[in-house]
Amino acid sequence: MTPSRGRLTVVVLAAAAVLVVAGAVLWPRVDDALTVGTALGRTHEPKPWAAALSAPTVPTRESAGTAAPTSAPTPAFDLAQHSSSDPASPWVVVNKQHPLPADHVPPDIVEVEGVQVRGLAAADLTAMLTTARAEGVALGVRSGYRSYDVQAAARADIEARRGFAHAERYSARPGHSEHQTGLAVDVVSGSTPSCDLQTCFATTPEGTWVAARAGEFGFVVRYTEQNTDVTGYAPEGWHLRWVGRELTAWLAANGTPSLEEALGVTGGPEYVGG
Numbered sequence: 498m499t500p501s502r503g504r505l506t507v508v509v510l511a512a513a514a515v516l517v518v519a520g521a522v523l524w525p526r527v528d529d530a531l532t533v534g535t536a537l538g539r540t541h542e543p544k545p546w547a548a549a550l551s552a553p554t555v556p557t558r559e560s561a562g563t564a565a566p567t568s569a570p571t572p573a574f575d576l577a578q579h580s581s582s583d584p585a586s587p588w589v590v591v592n593k594q595h596p597l598p599a600d601h602v603p604p605d606i607v608e609v610e611g612v613q614v615r616g617l618a619a620a621d622l623t624a625m626l627t628t629a630r631a632e633g634v635a636l637g638v639r640s641g642y643r644s645y646d647v648q649a650a651a652r653a654d655i656e657a658r659r660g661f662a663h664a665e666r667y668s669a670r671p672g673h674s675e676h677q678t679g680l681a682v683d684v685v686s687g688s689t690p691s692c693d694l695q696t697c698f699a700t701t702p703e704g705t706w707v708a709a710r711a712g713e714f715g716f717v718v719r720y721t722e723q724n725t726d727v728t729g730y731a732p733e734g735w736h737l738r739w740v741g742r743e744l745t746a747w748l749a750a751n752g753t754p755s756l757e758e759a760l761g762v763t764g765g766p767e768y769v770g771g
């Protein structure tokens with residue numbers, strides 16, 4: 498390679514890097530995690546929309562000039578930065594294998610549109626609802642924090658009316674509901690209220706919007722067709738769990754379908770202790 502050709506190569510690589518970063522900044526709306534993650538076929542590198550969620554950075558002269566064309570530098574992301582077992586952690590994983598203590602009450606409950614959530618999640622919930630409505634999507638929120646006792650009463654009621662098998666399928670045992678964390682909400686459809694808390698919610702404008710966009714606001718659709726075996730729950734397109742924007746960006750960038758897989762926590766359809 499001649500010196501002039503070497504300089505040309507550096508200039509071309511630098512220009513390509515600038516275009517990639519510009520694309521990331523100008524492409525903030527494409528955040529269908531699974532589509533983006535799998536369509537690009539890269540499982541361990543940051544995706545443009547995920548980069549756009551965190552602070553966009555201009556490439557340094559060094560990174561633009563020396564990076565190999567096929568591998569961008571991968572920012573370190575520490576999946577152990579928050580506990581997955583501490584009930585008050587923003588990343589606590591609650592499922593049929595991992596219950597919360599009966600006496601756990603979230604430390605910072607506030608109200609958003611009449612629904613109780615942890616203060617940690619409040620700004621993102623408000624932003625998500627506001628953004629959806631600004632885009633003509635009639636997204637609402639119906640329920641958030643539920644105490645152990647409220648869940649126990651709801652579960653007992655369903656069991657009494659419909660039997661144990663039905664209750665096992667449709668209602669978490671007390672202590673095993675994510676709602677007790679204060680980080681989960683059930684959202685509803687203003688356009689199609691008949692689908693609220695029903696499987697068909699996923700097909701409503703509100704359901705398709707949250708499937709594509711909730712990650713932008715730090716929420717995951719917790720139970721999907723893809724992760725039923727791992728989470729132990731049938732798909733619920735309306736049940737969102739806040740984990741923060743950094744983790745949702747990571748999940749999307751890596752195409753990881755469940756919190757269990759991301760954080761290395763066991764799950765599945767069987768309750769601990771049977």
Ligand SMILES: [Zn+2]
Pocket residue numbers: 676681682683735736737
């Ligand atoms: Zn729910």
